[in-house]
Amino acid sequence: xxxxxxxxxxxxxxxxxxxxxxxxxxxxxxxxxxxxxxxxxxxxxxxxxxxxxxxxxxxxxxxxxxxxxxxxxxxxxxxxxxxxxxxxxxxxxxxxxxxxxxxxxxxxxxxxxxxxxxxxxxxxxxxxxxxxxxxxxxxxxxxxxxxxxxxxxxxxxxxxxxxxxxxxxxxxxxxxxxxxxxxxxxxxxxxxxxxxxxxxxxxxxxxxxxxxxxxxxxxxxxxxxxxxxxxxxxxxxxxxxxxxxxxxxxxxxxxxxxxxxxxxxxxxxxxxxx
Amino acid sequence: xxxxxxxxxxxxxxxxxxxxxxxxxxxxxxxxxxxxxxxxxxxxxxxxxxxxxxxxxxxxxxxxxxxxxxxxxxxxxxxxxxxxxxxxxxxxxxxxxxxxxxxxxxxxxxxxxxxxxxxxxxxxxxxxxxxxxxxxxxxxxxxxxxxxxxxxxxxxxxxxxxxxxxxxxxxxxxxxxxxxxxxxxxxxxxxxxxxxxxxxxxxxxxxxxxxxxxxxxxxxxxxxxxxxxxxxxxxxxxxxxxxxxxxxxxxxxxxxxxxxxxxxxxxxxxxxxx
Numbered sequence: 435x436x437x438x439x440x441x442x443x444x445x446x447x448x449x450x451x452x453x454x455x456x457x458x459x460x461x462x463x464x465x466x467x468x469x470x471x472x473x474x475x476x477x478x479x480x481x482x483x484x485x486x487x488x489x490x491x492x493x494x495x496x497x498x499x500x501x502x503x504x505x506x507x508x509x510x511x512x513x514x515x516x517x518x519x520x521x522x523x524x525x526x527x528x529x530x531x532x533x534x535x536x537x538x539x540x541x542x543x544x545x546x547x548x549x550x551x552x553x554x555x556x557x558x559x560x561x562x563x564x565x566x567x568x569x570x571x572x573x574x575x576x577x578x579x580x581x582x583x584x585x586x587x588x589x590x591x592x593x594x595x596x597x598x599x600x601x602x603x604x605x606x607x608x609x610x611x612x613x614x615x616x617x618x619x620x621x622x623x624x625x626x627x628x629x630x631x632x633x634x635x636x637x638x639x640x641x642x643x644x645x646x647x648x649x650x651x652x653x654x655x656x657x658x659x660x661x662x663x664x665x666x667x668x669x670x671x672x673x674x675x676x677x678x679x680x681x682x683x684x685x686x687x688x689x690x691x692x693x694x695x696x697x698x699x700x701x702x703x704x705x706x707x708x
Numbered sequence: 709x710x711x712x713x714x715x716x717x718x719x720x721x722x723x724x725x726x727x728x729x730x731x732x733x734x735x736x737x738x739x740x741x742x743x744x745x746x747x748x749x750x751x752x753x754x755x756x757x758x759x760x761x762x763x764x765x766x767x768x769x770x771x772x773x774x775x776x777x778x779x780x781x782x783x784x785x786x787x788x789x790x791x792x793x794x795x796x797x798x799x800x801x802x803x804x805x806x807x808x809x810x811x812x813x814x815x816x817x818x819x820x821x822x823x824x825x826x827x828x829x830x831x832x833x834x835x836x837x838x839x840x841x842x843x844x845x846x847x848x849x850x851x852x853x854x855x856x857x858x859x860x861x862x863x864x865x866x867x868x869x870x871x872x873x874x875x876x877x878x879x880x881x882x883x884x885x886x887x888x889x890x891x892x893x894x895x896x897x898x899x900x901x902x903x904x905x906x907x908x909x910x911x912x913x914x915x916x917x918x919x920x921x922x923x924x925x926x927x928x929x930x931x932x933x934x935x936x937x938x939x940x941x942x943x944x945x946x947x948x949x950x951x952x953x954x955x956x957x958x959x960x961x962x963x964x965x966x967x968x969x970x971x972x973x974x975x976x977x978x979x980x981x982x
Contacts, residue, residue: 438715442756445719482716534872538895542863544856570845571866578849582818589816592845598808598911621812637872 437475440465444475448491448503453585457500476501487511488552505583506556507549509707515549516699520683523665526693533688535695537665541572541636550682551579554634554662557680557705558584563659564629565589569618569647573635576664580634589624589631591650593617605650610640610675618646620654630659638663641676648676666700680705714739715749722753722765722777727859731774750775761785762826779857781823781830783981789823790973794957797939800967807962809969811939815846815910824956825853828908828936831954831979832858837933838903839863843892843921846910850938854908863898863905865924867891877927884914884949892920894928904933912937915950922950940974954979 435443444461461472480491487508491501507515519540528536540546554576563584568577569591581588593616595602602619609616625631633647648658661679668686681700688695709717718735735746754765761782765775781789793814802810814820828850837858842851843865855862867890869876876893883890899905907921922932935953942960955974962969 438711438752439756439759441712441715442719442753443760445716446723446757446760446762449720449723478712479716482713483720485713486717486720488720530871530874532871536872536874536897538864538873538898539861542861542898544852544859544862547852548856571848571864572872574845574848575852575862578818578821578852582822585818587813587816588818588849590812590845597804597806598810598846599812600804600810623810624812624816 435465435467437471440467440471441475441478445479448479448501451585452489452503452505452583455494455498455500455502457498460500489556504559505552506559507552507706512553512556512703512706513699515553516682516703519546520697520699523683523685523697524695526695529688529690529693529695533690535665535685535688537636538572541575547575547579548582550576550664551581551583553682553702553706554580554680555583557702558632558660558662561632561659562630563632565625566632566634567591567647567651568634569593569643572637576636577634580632580662584632586632589620591618591620591647593619595619603650603653605646605653607646607649608642610642610645616646618643618650620650625651625654625656627655629654629656631656632659633661634663636664638666638676638679638681641674641679644676644679662702663700665697709739709741711745711749714741714745715752718749719753722775725859726763726777726779726857729768729774729776731772734774763830778833779826779829780833781826781980786827786830786977786980787973789827790956790977793820794971794973797957797959797971798969800969802969803962803964803967807964809939809959809962811910812846815849821849821853822856824850824938825855825857827956827976827980828854828954829857831976832906832934832936835906835933836904837906839899840906840908841865841921841925842908843867843917847908850910851908854906854936858906860906863894865892865894865921867893869893877924879920879924879927881920881923882916884916884919890920892917892924894924899925899928899930901929903928903930905930906933907935908937910938912940912950912953912955915948915953918950918953936976937974939971 462469489504489506492504566577566581566588577588599621601622604619663681665683666681680702684698684700686696736743758764763778763780766778840851840855840862851862873895875896878893937955939957940955954976958972958974960970
């Protein structure tokens, strides 16, 4: 196989297997090329991935070594994306009764969801994450997008048990905004003890739901590796019960009467650019 | 930029923008290369995409022309994947009370979900699809995986309206298996009139839920472009209300007592290999 052909095949393979250690002999055998040629190829791919702002190749040396594609959004791309998201969210057409914002259209765009996943994965790439967790319904696509780039499975907590889930563990928690007691369940066989769990959700006000997931993880003796929310909103009535989170955007001010919305970048950008 | 570098960048760009028409001048400008060189590059990429079994580049000629990456899983890969899925589903550990099968672990694997999306997208690539629709909860990751490869948005019907959805249209339908009357709602601004909708779900028994989605689409004056389900199960009690669907696997026989499960490839494979 010619170098030009090999580069296309290897680029596809690496993009399709993020965070996975691939040995040089694997490439060497698959594409019938000398290790030295493969090394050169990987050098070119690494350089171009960085130039395109999609991440880099990490080299792991030693007998069990190889390369790993680490997805990482570039600072300039992240800033551009978050800025664009803020502008789209400030559209007064999004205003719903009670000061809520309509976001389902954005969350329905696979490209946007993929980019959100890329940014969260970039921010949490140094943490040890075994699994991504969310609660039904709107966090699900985001959780998968993040898990895709981190190459880990997803578990989904629900508000109600279903027969197709098998045995579940259930907790009660207080919704921060409405002060209502709610239930959250997670399938028993979905988490192993001691797992490091990245919590992802679409929206956070007081943080009651996120806190519920945290309590659920305690029941499984699992650890919180990180918390990421797409949008956080100010909550006047009550103190936030969750503090150690990263948000993509902050909904600062939603004025029902003047139909004005102010949306600012969240603290995730600081994390990525620091 | 050297050809080798350009090939890495262009491969990444095309994989990240499936079903999107990219003009030759776009590439020519972005990578500062002559159109003839770009044409040669695209020839190499097309050949390798086919060799790797991930699809091909479609050339659209004329002034508004360019190339489009059409994801299409190869026959051999599709057969291998479906066969592997059948074997995994036949594990007696999956048996749940009532003859249900536990599948949440499979649906939690981003790689598996991506492959399922690739297969459905391959099967429906010739249909005109404007949007993918599913109903919460388990169909959601599958719907996004398919939509990703088709480059169209996702809309999600729910069992209960939520304030963050805005105005909704609601219908009642009869669940085929349990004969219970259930409700399904869809946000009013999520679908435009005349949209061609691909319905995706994880599981179908009698087809009541799929039929509910079909009825919901009638309310929006939208068309059903196709129906895809991951697993179909035999239902003895009643005739199926949905017939024109593609399934990835067929759960033929679930014997609670002898703890035996028989899972066979569904009709999607025939569609892909015909």
